[in-house]
Amino acid sequence: MAETATHTADHSTEHGHETSTGLTNNKLAMWLFLGSECLLFGGLISTYMLYRGRVSSGPHPSRIFDIPFTSVSSFVLLMSSLTMVLAVSSAQRGDDRRTNLWLTVTALLGATFIGGQVYEFTTFIREGLGFSTSLFGSSFYTLTGFHGVHVSVGVIMLLSTMGIIRKGKITGNKAEVVELIGLYWHFVDIVWIIIFTLVYLIPS
Amino acid sequence: MAIIERPGTETTPAVVTPQQTLGAVKRPVETKGWREWLFTVDHKKIGIMYGVVAMAFFIVGGVEALLIRLQLAAPNGHILSADKYNQMFTMHATTMIFLFAMPMAGAFANYFLPLQIGARDVAFPRINALSLWLLVVGGIVLNASWFLGGAADGGWFMYAPNSGPVFSPSHGVDFWVLGLQVAGIASLLGSINLIVTVLNMRAPGMSLMKMPVFTWMILVVQFLLVFSLPVITVALVLLMLQRSYGATFFDVSQGADPLLWQHLFWIFGHPEVYVLILPSFGIISEVLPTFSRKPLFGYPFVVFSGASIGLVGFGVWAHHMFASGLGPVSVAVFSIATMAIAIPTGVKIFNWLLTMWGGKLWYTTAMKFAIGLVILFTIGGLSGVTHSVAPSDTQQTDTYYIVAHFHYVLFGGMVFGLFSGFYYWWPKVFGKMLNEKLGSWNFWLMVIGMNMTFGPMHILGLQGQPRRMYIWTKARGGEGLFNFGFWNMVASIGSFILAIGVLFFLINVVKTARSGKTAPLDPWDARTLEWLTTSPPKPHNFDRIPVVHHLDEFFHRKYEEDSAANTMRKIADGEELVRAEEAAADANIHLPAPSYWPIVLATGVGILGLGIIYGVPIMVVGFAVVLFASFGWVLEPSVAEDIDFAPASNDGNTKEIAPLG
Known part of the structure; x- marks a missing residue:
C-alpha cells in the first residue's frame, strides 16, 4: 500500500517548492520505506539462514535446486533493472513514447521472472517439497514468495503507471513517479541478488 | 479542508466543486x-x-x-x-x-x-x-x-x-x-x-x-x-x-528453534519501549522549562541523549531473554549494553533537575505531572538497572518485581508525561483551560494510587509471586501483618484509587467542555512556535509562515535580553504577536482537500x-x-x-x- 500511496501523494514537485533537505517529500519517503524493507527482508533472510539445513523430511536443497535455470531467471530480473533505468531516463527527457516502451519491457521481464518462479515452485512441489514438509520448505517458500510478491506489486505498479500516463491522468510529476518506481524496482533486484547468493549458491 | 485564506478575512471555507475521480x-x-x-x-x-x-x-x-x-x-x-x-x-x-x-x-x-x-x-x-x-x-x-x-x-x-x-x-x-x-x-x-x-x-x-x-x-x-x-x-x-x-x-x-520468535519479537519489542517513553520525555522537556521560567538546561545534551537512547535501544533486546540460556558471552554483552543505556537516561534526568534548579517554579497541574514523571521514572529506572545485572535478573524474571518495574516506567513515566501534555496543551487545542483544582485531585489521586498499586509489587515479586499467577490460596498468603495477602490487597485498593484519579480527569474534560473559561492565547508564557497562532489554531495553522532565528522562537519574540540588568525584558505579549501575524497574513494558502x-x-x-x-x-x-x-x-x-x-x-x-x- 505504501508504495502505491507514496509515489503520487505529494503534489509539491509541480509547484517547485523548496524542502528543507532539497529532496522531495516523495523521494525521502520512498528511501525511508526501502530502509524499512531492508529490515523486513533481513528478518526473513535470517529465518531462512537459521533453518536452511533443517530438513526433517522431504528433499534436501542440494537435490532440488536447478541452478542453471534460476541463474537465467535471475539474469532476466537483473536486465529489467537496465530497462528500468532507460525508462527513467526517457521520462526525465519527457519522451512519453520511449518511457512507455521501456516500462513495458521492464514489466515483461519482471513477469518472466515471476513465471520462472511459478514454474520452479510447481517443480519443487512435484518433487516432494511442500510448504509444510520441513523447516527448510517453509522458510524457502516464505522468503522467495515474499520477494515474488514484491516483484508482482512492482509489475502492477509499472503497468498501472503506464496506463495512467497514456490516459494523461497522472497526478504528480511524471518523471518523479517513474523514478520512484525505479528505486523500488532496483531495491527488489538487489534483494534478489542477496537471496540468490545465500539460498542457491552457498551450499548448506 | 480546502480553503482560500486572504488577509483580514475570517476562516470561511470556500465551497469546493466536487470533482470526478x-x-x-x-x-x-x-x-x-x-x-x-x-x-x-x-x-x-x-x-x-x-x-x-x-x-x-x-x-x-x-x-x-x-x-x-x-x-x-x-x-x-x-x-x-x-x-x-x-x-x-x-x-x-x-x-x-x-x-x-x-x-x-x-x-x-x-x-x-x-x-x-x-x-x-x-x-x-x-x-x-x-x-x-x-x-x-x-x-x-x-x-x-x-x-x-x-x-x-x-x-x-x-x-x-x-x-x-x-x-x-x-x-x-x-x-x-x-x-x-x-x-x-x-x-x-x-x-x-x-x-x-x-x-x-x-x-x-x-x-x-x-x-x-x-x-x-x-x-x-x-x-x-x-x-x-x-x-x-x-x-x-x-x-x-x-x-x-x-x-x-x-x-x-x-x-x-524456540528462540526464533523471542529474538524477532524483542528486536522490535525493546526499541518499542523507547517508542513509548520518548514522547513523554519530549513533552516534559517542553513543560519543565515553561513552568520553571528558564530555558531547558543543556538542550544539545537532552537531544543527543534522546538520540543515543534510541540508537543503543536497538542493541539490547536480548536482556529480555537472560533466562533462556543464551550463553555467557551474549549475556555479558547485552548486560553491559543495557547498563550503558542508564547513562543517557541519567543525563536527561539531571538536565531536567538543573532546568528546575534556581527557576521560579509554577506548580500547575502540567508541572506537577512533569515532576511526577521525573521522580517515578527514576524509581522505575533504578529497578531497571537491577534487571540489567544478569544474575539478579535471573531471580526476578517472571515475577511481580518485573511488573512493578515496567509499570513505574510506563505509568509513572509515560502516562504521567501524557497527562502533563493534556494539561499543558489543552488550551491550545480546545481554547479552554482545564480546571486546575480538579487537576490537582487528578494528579494526587494518580500519584497515591500508582504508588499503592505498583510499589507493593516490588515486595511481592521479591517474595516470589509469579507474574501470571491467576489465583492464590490462603495458605500462600503467609503469616504476620505485612504478608503476601496484605500487599496484594493494598495493590488492589491502589488500583481503584488510580482509577478514581483518571475519572477526575474525565470529569474535568466534561466540565471544561461545558463551562470552562476561555483560555488566553498564551496562558503559560510558553516558548515554542505552536503558541504563535490562535487557540484552537486555524485550519492553515499560521497566517504567515514564521521565520525562525532562535531555539524557543516564540519566547525570543516576547523577550529581549537586557544585558545591563543581566535579565530578560518583556517586549511583547502573545496576543500582540498573534495579531501582528494576522495583519500580515499570506494570501492564497492552499490546503489538501478531504478524501x-x-x-x-x-x-x-x-x-x-x-x-x-x-x-x-x-x-x-x-x-x-x-x-x-x-x-x-x-x-x-x-x-x-x-x-x-x-x-x-x-x-x-x-x-x-x-x-x-
Whole structure:
C-alpha cells in the first residue's frame, strides 16, 4: 500500500517548492520505506539462514535446486533493472513514447521472472517439497514468495503507471513517479541478488 | 479542508466543486458534521481523533486491569476463570501499548509536530488519515476476538511455540496477529510521514538544533519505528503462516528453534519501549522549562541523549531473554549494553533537575505531572538497572518485581508525561483551560494510587509471586501483618484509587467542555512556535509562515535580553504577536482537500485480514476494496484542482511555503 500511496501523494514537485533537505517529500519517503524493507527482508533472510539445513523430511536443497535455470531467471530480473533505468531516463527527457516502451519491457521481464518462479515452485512441489514438509520448505517458500510478491506489486505498479500516463491522468510529476518506481524496482533486484547468493549458491 | 485564506478575512471555507475521480466517485466536500471528521486530512482533526480513540482504549485497558486486581485482591479469587484471566492480562498489555500509548503519543505528534516546526500540515495528509483509520480497524479486529470465541491468551509478547496452533487452538491469537499487523502498517506509514515532515517541512531558519525537544524526540521515535516494525511484521507473518497455512517455523517436533520468535519479537519489542517513553520525555522537556521560567538546561545534551537512547535501544533486546540460556558471552554483552543505556537516561534526568534548579517554579497541574514523571521514572529506572545485572535478573524474571518495574516506567513515566501534555496543551487545542483544582485531585489521586498499586509489587515479586499467577490460596498468603495477602490487597485498593484519579480527569474534560473559561492565547508564557497562532489554531495553522532565528522562537519574540540588568525584558505579549501575524497574513494558502480513500482503504485492509481467518471469499472482497481504493487514491490529486493554483493576489503577497502532498 505504501508504495502505491507514496509515489503520487505529494503534489509539491509541480509547484517547485523548496524542502528543507532539497529532496522531495516523495523521494525521502520512498528511501525511508526501502530502509524499512531492508529490515523486513533481513528478518526473513535470517529465518531462512537459521533453518536452511533443517530438513526433517522431504528433499534436501542440494537435490532440488536447478541452478542453471534460476541463474537465467535471475539474469532476466537483473536486465529489467537496465530497462528500468532507460525508462527513467526517457521520462526525465519527457519522451512519453520511449518511457512507455521501456516500462513495458521492464514489466515483461519482471513477469518472466515471476513465471520462472511459478514454474520452479510447481517443480519443487512435484518433487516432494511442500510448504509444510520441513523447516527448510517453509522458510524457502516464505522468503522467495515474499520477494515474488514484491516483484508482482512492482509489475502492477509499472503497468498501472503506464496506463495512467497514456490516459494523461497522472497526478504528480511524471518523471518523479517513474523514478520512484525505479528505486523500488532496483531495491527488489538487489534483494534478489542477496537471496540468490545465500539460498542457491552457498551450499548448506 | 480546502480553503482560500486572504488577509483580514475570517476562516470561511470556500465551497469546493466536487470533482470526478475514477469517473464515478466525487470528492467529499462537507465542512460540517461527522462527514467532515471521517474524510478529513487535517492533521489537527486527525490528532484529536487519535486522542479520542486512544482514550477510549485507555478506559478499556484500565477496566481489564481492574478486573485483574479484583481477581488477585483476596485468596481464591473467583471473578475470572484461569482462561479468562490469561486473556485479560494479554489484552490489557496489548491494548495499553498498541492502542493507548502509541496512538496517544501519535495524537500529540500529529497535532503539535507541524505546529512546532511552523508547517501547515504533515507531508502526506491522506496517508496520515490512512494511519488513523488503520489503527481503528486494527483495534476493532483485536477486540472483536472477545465476542468471537475468546481473546488471545499468550501474554503481550505471545511467545511461540506456546502461541502456535497446538497450544493456542482458539482464534484469539489469529485476531491478535492480524490486529497488530494492521496497527503496525498504520504506525509504519505514520512514522515515514512524520520523518519526512520534520526533515523537509521546517519553517525557514529552523535548523535541526533549533527544533523543540518534543519534535526531536518524536523524530527519534519515528526512526525507531521505521526500523523495528518490519521485524515484528516478519514475526507476525511467520506465526500467521504457521497458524493458518501449516508452516512449521515454530514446530519444535520438526526441529524448530524456540528462540526464533523471542529474538524477532524483542528486536522490535525493546526499541518499542523507547517508542513509548520518548514522547513523554519530549513533552516534559517542553513543560519543565515553561513552568520553571528558564530555558531547558543543556538542550544539545537532552537531544543527543534522546538520540543515543534510541540508537543503543536497538542493541539490547536480548536482556529480555537472560533466562533462556543464551550463553555467557551474549549475556555479558547485552548486560553491559543495557547498563550503558542508564547513562543517557541519567543525563536527561539531571538536565531536567538543573532546568528546575534556581527557576521560579509554577506548580500547575502540567508541572506537577512533569515532576511526577521525573521522580517515578527514576524509581522505575533504578529497578531497571537491577534487571540489567544478569544474575539478579535471573531471580526476578517472571515475577511481580518485573511488573512493578515496567509499570513505574510506563505509568509513572509515560502516562504521567501524557497527562502533563493534556494539561499543558489543552488550551491550545480546545481554547479552554482545564480546571486546575480538579487537576490537582487528578494528579494526587494518580500519584497515591500508582504508588499503592505498583510499589507493593516490588515486595511481592521479591517474595516470589509469579507474574501470571491467576489465583492464590490462603495458605500462600503467609503469616504476620505485612504478608503476601496484605500487599496484594493494598495493590488492589491502589488500583481503584488510580482509577478514581483518571475519572477526575474525565470529569474535568466534561466540565471544561461545558463551562470552562476561555483560555488566553498564551496562558503559560510558553516558548515554542505552536503558541504563535490562535487557540484552537486555524485550519492553515499560521497566517504567515514564521521565520525562525532562535531555539524557543516564540519566547525570543516576547523577550529581549537586557544585558545591563543581566535579565530578560518583556517586549511583547502573545496576543500582540498573534495579531501582528494576522495583519500580515499570506494570501492564497492552499490546503489538501478531504478524501474518501483513506477510510475506504483501511476498511479494505481490515476485510482482507479477516479473510485470513474466515476464508478466501472474504479475502477476495477485501482485496477488491483495497485495489479499488488504491486506484481511486492514485488518480485523485491531493489538492482539489479548482483551488490548486490560486492566482496571485494583487499585493504580491502570495507565498507558497509549506509543500503539501
